Amino acid sequence: MSANTGIAGSANSRVAGTATRLAGLQRAFIAIVVVVLVMAVANLFPETSNNFFSEANFINVLTSASIFLILAMGETVVLIAGGVDLSIGGMMALSGVVTILLLNAGVPIPIAIVIALILGLAVGSINAFISVYQRAEPFIITIGMGIVLTGAGQQLTNARPVSSQVPGFADLANLKILGSVPVLGSVPVLGSVPVLVFVMLAVLATIYFVLRNTSFGRNVYAIGGDPEVAKYSGINVRRTKAATYLICGLLAALGGVMLASQLNSASSIAGEDTALYVVCAVVVGGTSVAGGVGGAIKSTIGLLLLGLLTNGFNMLKIDSYVSYLSTLFLGLVIVSILWLDSYGRKRRRETV
């Protein structure tokens, strides 16, 4: 990889870029394979045999990754453009709280959702204004925004969870939509997949398409790669970068609505650590914090890795404090993959 970048020429750098991208994809992917293999080996022994490979657990992993995935898609776009948004946790929590409060106040479901999504766009545009148009460092600006949003959610609910009194809202995420369809419903896994997973897949497909097949998507990569070059190529850098924050805010709000529907309740502290977790997962998947590199599929793999890791550990039930162990491993995996990410960049700096 580093040998390739040493040779000058655009063709070679494209080859090197592809190699880097593959390497980034492989790291997380290999890690997933390792997790699955460990679980397969564990299942050979009676003491450690578990339900990891059951249909229910498959659905469980998919569902619990879905909310994070919706958030991660927005974060991916922002990161590729060279920004970062750490307010998504607070946004998710607040949008859930607002949706539930509106529903309980008698607002119809679609209007409540639209208001929550508009809130996401509004927060996204404040982030965009300060960090893109005013050129302030987005890390701390969005951490601050996350604190403000969490505080707003706590103020609205007195820091207590609020549950929805509207029947039917829970169906938005939990209805097993294909279960009632004659043919598809009888297929083993498909019949018990909740709507949430389909929403997630729709978001994933949209972001995948937008990043790869639209001029906006190509501009996002160009800006992340080198904002100066992008500017001289005639790309409206500011507007494109601002749009990435709007997308991120919108998707974080959508994630909050879906989470509220999934649990039929909302909590103002639901977003604690979510933003850092999601960003780490996205970076673990191979999207660079330095911008210009990444993709929807990579982020999905990164998130699935972290999700499977936690799930696998909980399944193994090694000892009584297994949940601490899974946090420990989560931390170690995040550190080691980010270490590799930085190290790869260092090697490239040194060879050029």
Next chain:
Amino acid sequence: MSAATAPVEGRSIPGTIGNFLRDNPIYVAIVGLVVVTSIVEPRFLTPSNFNNIILSAGVLIFAALGMTFVIMAGFLDLSIGGIISLVAVVTVTMIDQVGQGPAILIGLTVGLICGLINSGLILSSGALTQAESLFITFGMSLVYGAVALMYVQGATQFLTYSETDISIFNAINSGKIGPISVFTAMAIVATVILLIIERRTYMGRAVVLTGGNKTAARLAGVPISRTIVMIYAISGLLSAVGAVVLVSRVTLADPTMGTPYMTQAILAVVIGGTALTGGRGSVLWTVIGVFLLVLLNNCLNLLGVSSYVQFMVWGVILIIVIWLDTVKQARVRG
């Protein structure tokens, strides 16, 4: 100081009151709030309230002092919450096994080692940006926090249950040296040492130069690697001191008790005026920042503002400080 920062100093130090107001609106706003509170709320100007203020600054000041050099050098340390929790539980559980003095020494060593691990990871990976250091130390904060939880299996450890002497902890909590309390003296000592490092030593200059421009600093022969080791070691060690003070204060150690200090330490440093982009700042500013933050919380409490709104105020201040600093920098550069 580097050329980029010279115009800022030139403008603000001999500058008029107007310039000071323009450059430090958060200082002014908080001082204004303090004045308003002391007028409308008679409880503010009582000795017991001032005691409260100094008490609540006690732990935060160590964590924030440690964070100052890290931020001045253009990095971040999100792991101090995990370090504080880990040091607290290690110290308290060690008291009965090795006695209080060695237990504190072990605690401080653990903090120092955590800091060295952070710097080792950052150095070996060649991470040079704030973002990289942010994510690596976030991962490590999960690791330290999980180790703390595993070490005590999630249980709170009570200092007062110790069977051996805990007089050092009692002294830190309530002892006095002449007119000032022990931990105030500790904070003053820590500040003076750091101030000497900052103003009078080569490494202090290296911190500022590294934060100013890493490439230029390296080309000029500034020992960046040693700087990184030093800033994270200081951050780890001072967090550990903060943990010992915290344990003395609340007489227990909880494996998650360090979590809130991460945000507060960054906030105090930033309110003090140290630039988050690195290269500009001072330990003294952080001391001011800590007191402003504590005063702010105290005033809002006395005025009956809910803790959630206080939380929002923190966030808003963080945003405004960084935003104004960016605008100011843009104006200086022209």
